[in-house]
Amino acid sequence: MASTRLFLSAKNAAALDAELMSSGGFSLDQLMELAGLSCAHAVYKSYPPDQKNKVLVIAGPGNNGGDGLVAARHLRLLGYNPVIYYPKRPNKDIYNRLFTQLQNLKVPFTEDFESALQSTDQVLDAIFGFSFHPPIRSPFDAVISLLEKSTKPVISIDIPSSWDVDSGPPEAGNLGSGFLPQVLISLTAPKPAAKFFVGEGHRHFLGGRFISAEIAEKWGFELPAYPGTEQVVELPVAK
Template structure:
């Protein structure tokens, strides 16, 4: 009998059974009937996870509520969360774009928190040895964002006004324009930027959401952004529903979330290793 056939024989119809419990029960039953082999068990685990391990996601309202929870009961400040989020983004880029593969990183920043995450990531990337360039056409008057920009200016990180021109002299693009709160139409000056991201052959890493995508429904059905598929996506805190439409490499960065808050919002904290602030996962939720 094939592995899928064996699995079907031992599986139950109880969809409430946790995946870990299901796996342990099936392995125990396989052992009981004398079927025990490392390769076979590895195949069993892979098959089970592909079939039943669906990733938990947070919609826009839940993500906003989680941020508020982190800043209330979690006792984090906004600048702390932004620093940790930007650090996670920088680590994902470090994995995706090794220094010997090209050091020029173009960071496109929007006017809100997503753009702030991008500014923080650029500072860390500079410290890692990269040469970041910042496209930040709608600077916020908020003191936090102004300080983040000044920190980069003090490092002599260049800010540019022409995104299309900057694309011709970079190795990797960070899309930190719109995050989970985006809805509606893309407004100036960003339509041309989204079009350029959609058309470029360069690797693109999107922060929390590919810019122009609806947080719940994914890419637009037609028009601007409909064929934008970044190389990688880093979901901050937890993945958003749009991840089901994503086909690239997927990272999660949210090591600052406490177990009690994760339990309250009904999602699992992935297993981070060592000093890592990110973990790569499949869109099904399985760790890579």
């Protein structure tokens, strides 16, 4: 297990991404590829393909959804059978290329989320990232409602969708207040919402094995020791 010294707020996460793509020299494609690869490895560690082979990937219209699409490609190559629900596909070059890559691997897309949820072994939540602001609009309001009721294990990328990146889950009675995934994959550094990710048997991974020590020091967070050639490192979860 490892620990991090500081959470990265929504404001700082956006600013850090901007810096990585300017003076840091990274392209959006590179950051998405690194994030998606980390997510695929975290899925493998949580639910190997010989245990839970079917993965339903819920991709939102932004970069979090792009991370999920990259993860789906890697999961296919790791021996899983992913199915993708992608109802709000933006017509942008980066997402069109990810879509084509998945088509070339014969990864199916579905428009029937409820049926796909019933037949899957696990769910990869790639709907909303750290820039999410309520309300949750259709069709994702129905998706979150179904996930709250489902017993299928859910793995969320960066923050559980419907949660506020800084203040965590919605207040009781609001949509998403009962949504708690089994696994959380923080990217670059945990966000403040991760403080609310608690529970026996839950697992928290960090992916971001590309950040320099100088960048981490500048933004005030600690780089954990990634073991061997691993792309993710597991963080402790409060019970």
